[in-house]
Amino acid sequence: MTTTKSLNQIIRRYKDSLIDGDQKNALASINLALANGSDVKTVYKKIFTSAQREIGQMWHDGEISISHENRAAGITLEIMSRLRANFEIEDPSAPLAIVTIPKNDNHTIGARMFADFLMMEGWRVDYLTNHNINKYQIPNDDFIKYVNEIKPKLFAISVATDMAFVECNKLTDFFKSNFPHIKVIWGGPGVSRSLNTDKDIDFNQTDENFSDSVRIKSKPDFICCSNSAFESKECKSFLNRSMNHSDADSIDDTLVKIGINIKTLRISKGISQQELANMASIDRAFISTIENGKRNLSISVLHKVANSLDSNIGEFFKD
Ligand code: B12
Known part of the structure; x- marks a missing residue:
């Protein structure tokens, strides 16, 4: 079992490898964490999340260049894709989720992480980059046709910036107007900051309202803002219900x-x-x-x- 001390050492080694652009060493540190007994979710939550946040912050603070930051993000995404091969769902009858980020948001890692988490929980996932949905003016007939074809049960939006939160609202309104029966979940730092909350909120269970300064035209079904991210009891229960939600129930x-x-x-x-x-x-x-x-x-x-x-x-x- 990985102790907190050894996990911290691995996080440091992983982060240093990213800064040096040393993919081999980065991969070796992840393999070491797994060999020491950490599960994949812990690797995602503790190692990838903290390393990416720290390195991103170093760029924000002018300590490293954008090229170095991009190289580091590229290595993490590459290692995530290798790990994904172990839990990718082949079963075509498994429930499907669409995971996306809003227009003009380039913070892809949190979204990819949530997409992979859904796969670990038995979902199939279509991961769309932001360009796909908002490339054309909303309403987007092409997107409507695509959703009608693939029949997802969940639409997940990952938001990192305040600007993206505005787009996330537009996207949710568009989505709920066209597909009111499909569940929508929001997550990411841009949601908690914009709504000024660190709670998870299940809108199917509560009438929670936000102040007029935060206008939400169409509410999602769930927002995920707690520190435990998608691992909270509330989030897991919401995802379970969405997974088993049947279109012909009522x-x-x-x-x-x-x-x-x-x-x-x-x-x-x-x-x-x-x-x-x-x-x-x-x-x-x-x-x-x-x-x-x-x-x-x-x-x-x-x-x-x-x-x-x-x-x-x-x-x-x-x-
Ligand atoms: C890395 C980073 C970048 C990287 C992104 C690289 C990439 N490929 O993703 C780069 C360098 C490109 C970048 C650019 C910019 N960034 Co930046 N960036 C960050 C930083 C440091 C970390 C984000 C990250 O990758 N975290 C790691 C992931 C794994 O964590 P996470 O996103 O929080 O996701 C976790 C949970 O939130 C949850 N989750 C995430 N999504 C979802 C979705 C669902 C449905 C669920 C359930 C859960 C969930 O799961 C994850 C695991 O726990 C944040 C600060 C921070 N600490 O958040 C700033 C930050 C988000 N960036 C910010 C800004 C301003 C920008 C820029 C506009 C800067 C600029 N002047 O150009 C540009 C934006 C460009 C654009 N159009 O998007 C601001 C936003 C502030 C605001 N008020 O809007 C922040 C908060 C920094 C700051 N303190 O000012 N950035």
Whole structure:
């Protein structure tokens, strides 16, 4: 078992290797920690996290150049990818999470770390760099199509800067407007600083409100701000629930599914809400509530919409 003293020595050796750009020695120190009995999560949380924070801070303080910082981050990401090979999930039926960072945030390591943690817990993960989602103006039809195809159960956003927190809010609003049934989790130093909290908050269990100075348009389901990061009891319980969350559990979920399927079909045919409303002889506002999963529909309305879209009711219930 690694003692605190020997772990501290390993952290120091790892950090020095990163500063020297010595990948071989950095890898050897990680192997030593594992051989001494540290598990992979401890390596991530204690060694990678503290070394990256210290080295990043050295750049922020002008002690090392950005090239040296980038080289160090590159080595850590490379070693993480080697470790990942041991816990990557092959099972295509395992629940899927999307992990991303908001536009203009280049702090990739915390996000990659959370993505790997999810894999260790049995999730499949699509890790998107910030460029993918916000490259085009939101709403992004391409992203909507992609999410409908891959059907994730969780959308995780890692935030490091205050500016990225603003983008994270926009992204969550976009996501919750289009996929209200998919859980959203926020984490990273930019969330705790912006919300001025060091607690984890499960919004499905509490009505926690933040002051007006911090405007959250669409709340996530969970925010992770405690020191134990994703290892807290609350976070683990939230992730377990998200993992086992079934789309067909409740009437609400089914209505949301129908709404999404109708919207996707309508968009794929290039028809506006107004045009669909005219064709089905229904009010446009009614179509909007259907697409948002907020309307308990009669079979006759479903028929009218299906006919107008040249489809059949069965298509609306597909996962
Ligand atoms: C390393 C670093 C960098 C590196 C990033 C390298 C990389 N590839 O990631 C570089 C040098 C590129 C960088 C650049 C900048 N940085 Co910087 N950076 C840091 C530093 C020192 C550490 C971040 C880090 O990698 N930590 C290691 C990871 C593993 O820890 P973590 O991110 O906290 O993640 C943990 C948890 O938070 C959690 N977690 C993370 N994400 C998620 C997500 C979910 C869903 C969950 C559940 C959990 C979770 O899990 C992790 C494990 O415990 C921080 C200071 C700090 N101590 O946080 C500043 C900091 C974040 N940077 C900051 C700034 C200002 C910048 C720059 C704007 C500076 C500049 N003038 O250009 C640029 C930003 C460029 C950009 N567009 O993003 C500020 C932000 C301040 C603010 N008020 O917004 C900070 C706080 C520094 C400071 N004290 O001022 N930076």
